[in-house]
Amino acid sequence: MYFDPVEALDRPALERLQTERLRRTLAIAARSPFYGERLAGLNIDDIRTPDDITSLPFTTKDDLRSQYPYGMLTRPQEEFVRLHASSGTTGTPTAIFYTQGDLDAWADLMARSMYACGCRKTDVLQNMSGYGLFTGGLGIHYGSERLGMLTIPAGAGNTKRQIKLIRDFKVTVMHIIPSFALYFAQKVREEGFDTADMPWRIALIGAEPHTEEARRKIEEMMHIKAYNSYGLSEMNGPGVAFECEHQTGMHLWEDAYIAEIINPETGEHVAEGEVGELVMTTLTREGMPIIRYRTRDLTRFLPGQCACGRTHRRIDRIAGRADDMIILKGVNIYPMQIEHCLMAMPEVGQNYLIELVTEGVSDQMKVKVEIKDEFFVEDMRSLQALQKRIAKNLCNEILLTPRVELVQHDSIPKTEGKAVRVVDNRSKE
Amino acid sequence: MYFDPVEALDRPALERLQTERLRRTLAIAARSPFYGERLAGLNIDDIRTPDDITSLPFTTKDDLRSQYPYGMLTRPQEEFVRLHASSGTTGTPTAIFYTQGDLDAWADLMARSMYACGCRKTDVLQNMSGYGLFTGGLGIHYGSERLGMLTIPAGAGNTKRQIKLIRDFKVTVMHIIPSFALYFAQKVREEGFDTADMPWRIALIGAEPHTEEARRKIEEMMHIKAYNSYGLSEMNGPGVAFECEHQTGMHLWEDAYIAEIINPETGEHVAEGEVGELVMTTLTREGMPIIRYRTRDLTRFLPGQCACGRTHRRIDRIAGRADDMIILKGVNIYPMQIEHCLMAMPEVGQNYLIELVTEGVSDQMKVKVEIKDEFFVEDMRSLQALQKRIAKNLCNEILLTPRVELVQHDSIPKTEGKAVRVVDNRSKE
Ligand SMILES: [Zn+2]
Numbered sequence: 036m037y038f039d040p041v042e043a044l045d046r047p048a049l050e051r052l053q054t055e056r057l058r059r060t061l062a063i064a065a066r067s068p069f070y071g072e073r074l075a076g077l078n079i080d081d082i083r084t085p086d087d088i089t090s091l092p093f094t095t096k097d098d099l100r101s102q103y104p105y106g107m108l109t110r111p112q113e114e115f116v117r118l119h120a121s122s123g124t125t126g127t128p129t130a131i132f133y134t135q136g137d138l139d140a141w142a143d144l145m146a147r148s149m150y151a152c153g154c155r156k157t158d159v160l161q162n163m164s165g166y167g168l169f170t171g172g173l174g175i176h177y178g179s180e181r182l183g184m185l186t187i188p189a190g191a192g193n194t195k196r197q198i199k200l201i202r203d204f205k206v207t208v209m210h211i212i213p214s215f216a217l218y219f220a221q222k223v224r225e226e227g228f229d230t231a232d233m234p235w236r237i238a239l240i241g242a243e244p245h246t247e248e249a250r251r252k253i254e255e256m257m258h259i260k261a262y263n264s265y266g267l268s269e270m271n272g273p274g275v276a277f278e279c280e281h282q283t284g285m286h287l288w289e290d291a292y293i294a295e296i297i298n299p300e301t302g303e304h305v306a307e308g309e310v311g312e313l314v315m316t317t318l319t320r321e322g323m324p325i326i327r328y329r330t331r332d333l334t335r336f337l338p339g340q341c342a343c344g345r346t347h348r349r350i351d352r353i354a355g356r357a358d359d360m361i362i363l364k365g366v367n368i369y370p371m372q373i374e375h376c377l378m379a380m381p382e383v384g385q386n387y388l389i390e391l392v393t394e395g396v397s398d399q400m401k402v403k404v405e406i407k408d409e410f411f412v413e414d415m416r417s418l419q420a421l422q423k424r425i426a427k428n429l430c431n432e433i434l435l436t437p438r439v440e441l442v443q444h445d446s447i448p449k450t451e452g453k454a455v456r457v458v459d460n461r462s463k464e
Numbered sequence: 465m466y467f468d469p470v471e472a473l474d475r476p477a478l479e480r481l482q483t484e485r486l487r488r489t490l491a492i493a494a495r496s497p498f499y500g501e502r503l504a505g506l507n508i509d510d511i512r513t514p515d516d517i518t519s520l521p522f523t524t525k526d527d528l529r530s531q532y533p534y535g536m537l538t539r540p541q542e543e544f545v546r547l548h549a550s551s552g553t554t555g556t557p558t559a560i561f562y563t564q565g566d567l568d569a570w571a572d573l574m575a576r577s578m579y580a581c582g583c584r585k586t587d588v589l590q591n592m593s594g595y596g597l598f599t600g601g602l603g604i605h606y607g608s609e610r611l612g613m614l615t616i617p618a619g620a621g622n623t624k625r626q627i628k629l630i631r632d633f634k635v636t637v638m639h640i641i642p643s644f645a646l647y648f649a650q651k652v653r654e655e656g657f658d659t660a661d662m663p664w665r666i667a668l669i670g671a672e673p674h675t676e677e678a679r680r681k682i683e684e685m686m687h688i689k690a691y692n693s694y695g696l697s698e699m700n701g702p703g704v705a706f707e708c709e710h711q712t713g714m715h716l717w718e719d720a721y722i723a724e725i726i727n728p729e730t731g732e733h734v735a736e737g738e739v740g741e742l743v744m745t746t747l748t749r750e751g752m753p754i755i756r757y758r759t760r761d762l763t764r765f766l767p768g769q770c771a772c773g774r775t776h777r778r779i780d781r782i783a784g785r786a787d788d789m790i791i792l793k794g795v796n797i798y799p800m801q802i803e804h805c806l807m808a809m810p811e812v813g814q815n816y817l818i819e820l821v822t823e824g825v826s827d828q829m830k831v832k833v834e835i836k837d838e839f840f841v842e843d844m845r846s847l848q849a850l851q852k853r854i855a856k857n858l859c860n861e862i863l864l865t866p867r868v869e870l871v872q873h874d875s876i877p878k879t880e881g882k883a884v885r886v887v888d889n890r891s892k893e
Pocket residue numbers: 279280281286341342343344345
């Protein structure tokens with residue numbers, strides 16, 4: 036039923052395991068130059084529950100940069116067997132080092148993740164991700180072999196060969212970047228095949244943020260079940276959180292990580308179920324543990340229990356970066372909250388724009404919203420009613436009332452690449 | 465001293481080990497559809513020494529193609545965890561399947577190989593080879609981790625980032641394609657660094673054929689020791705044969721393979737020390753054993769014992785492909801024999817051309833040879849003497865006397881890419 040019985044451990048036992056591992060992690064971490072100093076004075080006996088982690092300082096990306104290359108290591112460099120580094124030839128990169136034990140633990144987490152969404156040793160996995168310094172390629176590869184799947188290290192590119200391999204070896208599981216999946220489905224048809232006749236049944240689509248709509252479209256076009264995942268190289272790489280077969284959020288493996296969700300401004304925990312910045316602590320990494328890492332990724336814990344029986348909490352798909360947060364009149368607002376609210380209304384079209392302005396002494400939010408043609412009628416009263424309804428829904432979500440302007444389809448200029456959703460025109464005094 | 469004591473096993477014990485493993489391999493192989501039929505009627509008790517392998521049939525690349533994809537497998541596909549396939553979207557590819565046990569054995573051979581040329585767990589290895597379906601990337605990667613080196617999966621490309629990684633992490637061992645190494649050394653200098661100041665000390669330069677001169681040039685320009693290796697995906701990938709620190713030929717790991725060198729026309733073993741086609745049999749592969757595989761690669765066993773104490777025989781660097789063999793008047797000639805003979809003479813320039821022609825009822829070989837300017841004098845008698853000397857040296861090597869024509873520097877047209885060395889103008893009756 037589960038790859039590892041720990042996935043269904045009851046919460047009290049899971050929390051005892053977390054506490055024990057947190058204490059061990061802190062003892063190990065203190066051997067590194069960075070934490071040796073940062074944690075000086077910490078009495079490990081004061082850590083009695085996972086919640087006691089809140090007494091510890093955060094670790095940021097800048098901390099990792101400042102310790103490049105060896106400042107985070109708890110043992111001599113010769114005891115490490117793998118290094119992944121962020122790309123970029125300018126600026127200070129970050130480097131993550133792994134012992135053999137760390138690689139084994141990571142492969143186990145990755146295998147468990149793929150098992151959770153239905154992968155079995157009888158499956159054939161085609162890894163269509165680039166290998167190399169990026170953790171996605173080797174992470175999936177090692178996990179797939181650990182699970183016992185026949186693993187095809189196809190790498191990125193060469194669409195025709197990918198299709199031939201999938202057909203020749205009856206590939207049932209694909210690791211594919213979501214933005215490539217739709218293009219790939221199109222190519223399969225251009226080669227004269229019906230996506231419904233392909234042998235695949237599962238697509239693993241992590242590695243880049245995507246919407247629920249994109250997932251459903253991939254599933255429809257490819258005739259496949261697509262599962263979302265979350266990972267970051269600071270926490271090993273992929274295999275941090277993964278959807279089970281129910282596709283209702285990603286189980287975050289709490290025997291291997293302590294996850295917190297904080298208000299990125301105050302550093303305090305948000306209320307249960309609220310969106311905030313994910314903060315993570317490794318519990319099983321021996322070579323380079325990281326304590327309370329500020330991921331800058333926004334998400335929330337999903338309430339309730341999952342039907343699969345796994346007890347590890349689920350996080351929602353990533354709703355943006357903490358750096359995107361808007362602070363208006365002392366209230367924290369994430370653009371994604373506004374998007375969710377707008378997209379839930381059938382009258383709203385594809386595009387919207389948030390503008391922040393200063394009027395007199397106070398800052399205001401204006402939201403320009405495209406309305407679908409069939410709702411953009413000439414009846415002024417119903418348009419005004421819609422406008423009011425949108426403002427009210429937004430107020431329920433973000434706790435202040437923006438000025439809403441309704442515009443016609445295609446009125447908001449489109450930009451190449453990532454859409455610009457927020458324009459900040461506030462006076463900077 | 466050795467990664468595995470088996471490397472220095474005395475010959476009688478090594479041959480007993482080979483016999484035992486050959487018998488086991490044959491028993492396993494017979495479970496595959498292909499060998500079940502091919503080896504029907506074989507009595508394994510007839511195999512009493514490694515030499516008894518000569519009673520078995522060869523396996524060719526065409527055999528592998530005809531069995532694509534599953535005909536060579538000795539167990540159900542779900543017991544395999546890795547697949548490597550030859551590239552190409554047209555024609556039938558070949559596919560090699562690995563069980564977890566096969567991957568472990570391969571990683572051990574690869575680790576042993578790198579240890580033999582001086583790599584230790586204290587080293588930092590940068591793998592500058594592409595990963596994916598090509599066995600070179602993952603083969604080196606797994607072996608490096610097995611040996612305990614800090615392994616940087618840099619992959620191919622991005623020269624600037626490669627240089628930064630090498631400097632930041634004090635890389636001591638590089639896996640680099642020989643044709644890229646000289647370009648890379650140049651780039652290092654263009655970035656303002658002295659190759660003598662780089663932290664590296666070892667380059668592993670297998671993956672493509674190259675001459676001894678190219679190796680020496682790489683060593684000189686990079687201030688590094690460069691070690692040659694041999695492998696092919698049908699025999700796992702890299703790690704089949706590897707140079708030790710003495711750089712006097714590549715030890716072929718005879719506890720894992722039986723190697724033979726045959727006359728590609730007759731299939732008979734050549735005399736000790738003669739060049740011929742390398743034929744290989746796996747001794748430790750459990751999932752997809754291959755018996756007497758015709759590699760088409762030309763080499764010879766090197767005579768004598770290596771100063772390192774390893775008892776496994778050494779092969780010479782690959783001297784071309786069996787398909788390049790010329791048959792003239794019943795004699796087998798390899799273009800590489802002619803090249804070696806010519807390049808040993810100080811008067812001979814860079815280029816030469818072999819032409820095969822029919823004159824009357826008999827076929828002849830003409831060899832056009834570029835002579836260095838300083839030897840291309842107007843003294844007819846000394847030129848004639850040189851011409852005779854070349855013809856005589858060639859006759860000693862290839863056992864027939866070609867017609868030799870001396871030409872000036874740059875007289876032979878150069879071609880883009882691989883040089884054309886042989887032109888066959890014989891009448892095809
Ligand atoms: Zn679940």
